[in-house]
Amino acid sequence: MITEEVKARMREICARYPDPRSGTLPCLHLAQEAEGYVTPDGIAAVSEVTGTKIDEVESVVTFYSMYDRAPTGKYAIKVCTSISCYLRGCDGLMEHFEQRLGIQRGQTTADGSFTLQGVECLAACGMAPVLQVNGEFVENVTTADADALIERLKRGEAVAAQPGAWNVLPSKTGASAQQTAAGSGSAQTGKAK
Amino acid sequence: MADSVDTITTENKTLPLGPYPRFVTRNMDVPGIDRIEVYREHGGYAALAKALQSFQPEQLVEEVKQSGLRGRGGAGFATGMKWSFLPPTSPKPRYLIVNCDESEPGTFKDRMIMELNPHMLVEGVIIGSYATKVHHAFIYVRGELAFAGRQVERAVREAYAAGLIGKNILGSGYDLEITVSRGAGAYICGEESALMESLEGRRGYPRLKPPFPAVVGLYGGPTVINNTETISTLPAIVEHGAAVYGAYGTEKSKGTRIYCLSGHVNRPGNYELPLGTPLRTLVEDFGGGMRGGKQLKAIIPGGSSVPFLLPNQLDTPMDFESMAAAGTMLGSGGVIVLDEDTCIVGAVLRMTEFYRDESCGKCTPCREGTFWLVQLLERLEHGGGKESDIDLLNDICDNMLGKCFCPLGDAATSSIMSSIKLFRDEYIHHVRAHACLVGPGATRAHAASVTPVSAR
Numbered sequence: 215m216i217t218e219e220v221k222a223r224m225r226e227i228c229a230r231y232p233d234p235r236s237g238t239l240p241c242l243h244l245a246q247e248a249e250g251y252v253t254p255d256g257i258a259a260v261s262e263v264t265g266t267k268i269d270e271v272e273s274v275v276t277f278y279s280m281y282d283r284a285p286t287g288k289y290a291i292k293v294c295t296s297i298s299c300y301l302r303g304c305d306g307l308m309e310h311f312e313q314r315l316g317i318q319r320g321q322t323t324a325d326g327s328f329t330l331q332g333v334e335c336l337a338a339c340g341m342a343p344v345l346q347v348n349g350e351f352v353e354n355v356t357t358a359d360a361d362a363l364i365e366r367l368k369r370g371e372a373v374a375a376q377p378g379a380w381n382v383l384p385s386k387t388g389a390s391a392q393q394t395a396a397g398s399g400s401a402q403t404g405k406a407k
Numbered sequence: 408m409a410d411s412v413d414t415i416t417t418e419n420k421t422l423p424l425g426p427y428p429r430f431v432t433r434n435m436d437v438p439g440i441d442r443i444e445v446y447r448e449h450g451g452y453a454a455l456a457k458a459l460q461s462f463q464p465e466q467l468v469e470e471v472k473q474s475g476l477r478g479r480g481g482a483g484f485a486t487g488m489k490w491s492f493l494p495p496t497s498p499k500p501r502y503l504i505v506n507c508d509e510s511e512p513g514t515f516k517d518r519m520i521m522e523l524n525p526h527m528l529v530e531g532v533i534i535g536s537y538a539t540k541v542h543h544a545f546i547y548v549r550g551e552l553a554f555a556g557r558q559v560e561r562a563v564r565e566a567y568a569a570g571l572i573g574k575n576i577l578g579s580g581y582d583l584e585i586t587v588s589r590g591a592g593a594y595i596c597g598e599e600s601a602l603m604e605s606l607e608g609r610r611g612y613p614r615l616k617p618p619f620p621a622v623v624g625l626y627g628g629p630t631v632i633n634n635t636e637t638i639s640t641l642p643a644i645v646e647h648g649a650a651v652y653g654a655y656g657t658e659k660s661k662g663t664r665i666y667c668l669s670g671h672v673n674r675p676g677n678y679e680l681p682l683g684t685p686l687r688t689l690v691e692d693f694g695g696g697m698r699g700g701k702q703l704k705a706i707i708p709g710g711s712s713v714p715f716l717l718p719n720q721l722d723t724p725m726d727f728e729s730m731a732a733a734g735t736m737l738g739s740g741g742v743i744v745l746d747e748d749t750c751i752v753g754a755v756l757r758m759t760e761f762y763r764d765e766s767c768g769k770c771t772p773c774r775e776g777t778f779w780l781v782q783l784l785e786r787l788e789h790g791g792g793k794e795s796d797i798d799l800l801n802d803i804c805d806n807m808l809g810k811c812f813c814p815l816g817d818a819a820t821s822s823i824m825s826s827i828k829l830f831r832d833e834y835i836h837h838v839r840a841h842a843c844l845v846g847p848g849a850t851r852a853h854a855a856s857v858t859p860v861s862a863r
Contacts, residue, residue, distance in 0.1 A: 230586045231586060231588075232500070232543070232626055233607065233608070233626060235607060235608035235609075236588070236606055236607055236608045237608065238608030238609075239550075239588070239589060239590060239591050239605065239608065240588060240589050242591065243550070243589060243591065264608060266608065270609075273609075273610055274591075274608065274609065274610060277593065277610040277611065277767075278550070278590070278591035278592045278593050278611075279591070279592035279593065280550045280551065280591040280592035281591060281592075295757070296512040296711070296757070296758075296761055297512045297513060297707075297711050297743060297754060297757050297758050297761070298512060298513050298669035298670055298675075298743055300754070300757045301669075301670045301671060301743070301745065301749065301754070302670070302671075333551070334510070334512075334594065334761055334764060334765060335510055335511070335512040335513070335514075335711075335761070336551055337509045337510065337514065337515040337517070337518040337549070337551075337552060338515055338518070339512070339513050339514070339515050339667060339669035339670075339675070339741065339743070340515055340667060340668065340669050340675040340676045340677060341675070342669060342675070346551070349551070349553040349554075350553070350554065351554070375553075375554050375557070376554070377522040377523055377554070377558075378515075378518065378519065378522060380435070380519050380522075380523060380676070380677065381674070381676035381677060382432075382435045382436040382523065
């Protein structure tokens with residue numbers, strides 16, 4: 215059920231664009247937040263506020279990967295499976311979650327607590343392997359971290375919204391960079407010094 | 408350094424801000440820089456005031472042309488040149504869009520800018536909009552980057568409240584509205600015309616070009632679309648001047664950019680370096696060398712959409728021209744490092760699965776091609792492939808390259824074609840030994856462990 219209050223927020227969003235139809239994606243996010251997933255009611259509400267047909271909203275819902283068309287667990291754990299995370303062990307991490315939670319990727323635990331998903335590159339490749347819980351990042355995840363995370367979530371502690379673990383002063387670590395900036399000429403090995 | 412090759416010229420040039428200036432990553436370590444008060448205390452929005460007071464829009468376009476700034480999203484097109492393609496007048500309103508849909512595997516710089524220093528982005532949007540005489544700008548943030556999106560939204564709200572966006576900005580008579588919009592999970596929306604479709608409330612299908620966005624773009628109006636890092640560099644260019652910015656880098660690839668280092672190195676992370684810095688400097692000096700003292704096997708220097716480089720190319724300067732000469736591309740600046748224990752077929756399979764999953768499905772060569780490529784690679788990786796599969800992979804790539812509707816199809820072929828060229832023996836080993844040459848797949852019976860396509 216999409217309340218009038220949610221619809222009012224949708225209309226406010228649509229008013230930020232020259233064409234209300236541009237509000238389709240953000241309004242669908244709102245509908246999903248309100249009901250847990252995108253329901254026929256949600257689609258009808260978005261159709262109404264954006265002035266588009268039900269079919270047109272549905273075609274958007276089915277195109278984008280973030281819109282759920284069925285209920286998910288209380289915590290959606292999305293493990294990045296793209297190349298940089300792959301190189302740093304995301305497959306082992308995913309298998310660990312599957313064992314710990316007793317489900318396969320793409321499934322939800324019987325008690326409705328956890329949904330486990332593999333997702334594409336989350337723009338955190340320097341902190342791989344990485345995952346998101348309900349949209350918030352957890353970076354540099356070891357299997358021990360994964361166990362601790364599950365316990366924290368079971369206690370009802372949400373993952374905090376915060377910036378990534380960025381190396382914000384990178385130049386400090388590159389002490390000898392200046393000397394080699396002109397190129398050293400040798401061209402054979404990438405081995406650590 | 409006066410030879411025709413665009414090598415790094417740090418030795419012979421006067422470098423006004425030292426060898427490693429921080430134009431686009433400056434102040435990111437300042438606590439609270441994401442709030443407008445702190446940002447202004449550190450000189451924030453002074454470049455905007457300078458732009459509005461000291462420059463006519465045309466002069467700003469010229470200044471950016473002089474700086475040599477090129478797009479940081481992947482294609483590397485000259486920013487000032489792109490702006491000058493806008494028709495001087497048009498019946499429909501013109502727009503500026505910032506492409507914050509960062510999702511190229513191996514790339515994680517735009518998310519950092521949005522999370523840590525969103526006001527620098529907003530200041531860049533206002534400067535860029537003024538230069539291109541735009542009165543409504545859009546910031547399209549990738550859906551998965553929720554925190555980054557909220558940071559940008561708050562920065563825009565704070566800037567509105569401070570009179571830096573809206574009517575008569577800083578008494579200049581210039582008006583601008585900024586709308587922050589959020590995607591919902593689709594790599595293809597990083598392609599500029601698909602992004603505009605998405606921003607109009609539709610599926611992210613790319614549009615036919617021409618007409619290019621500068622002529623027919625968002626809502627049919629002339630549209631400028633620039634990457635997050637490109638736009639975020641504008642305040643520094645206005646502050647320091649085109650000459651200072653252009654003193655860095657090479658003749659054709661000027662300035663600095665953020666290189667995103669990931670994979671098997673000791674210190675992965677984001678490093679702002681002058682264009683033309685050798686790969687070796689990034690990997691060994693900034694990245695701390697190979698993790699665990701392993702040997703380097705290959706490098707993907709510009710996000711997963713570009714061809715591999717080999718260890719003997721580690722001295723290649725990281726600028727657009729040198730990378731092209733080395734047979735690859737600088738792309739998005741995502742430098743992915745693979746060590747000796749990495750199975751190339753496995754890595755290529757993983758990258759190809761990405762393009763299969765992210766193909767929008769609009770055109771046949773990409774939709775069917777990526778699916779078929781994954782099936783063949785999966786078969787090879789798990790020891791069930793035939794030698795003819797290797798040539799078939801090349802053949803399918805050849806039938807996609809340049810024949811797809813947008814660059815996604817081309818991108819999917821890069822790692823496959825270059826890996827077959829550079830590591831053909833490793834592919835053949837998979838066929839003959841029914842196992843990988845290196846990595847965990849080399850020691851176990853592999854064919855049994857095929858992960859079904861539907862599992863991911």
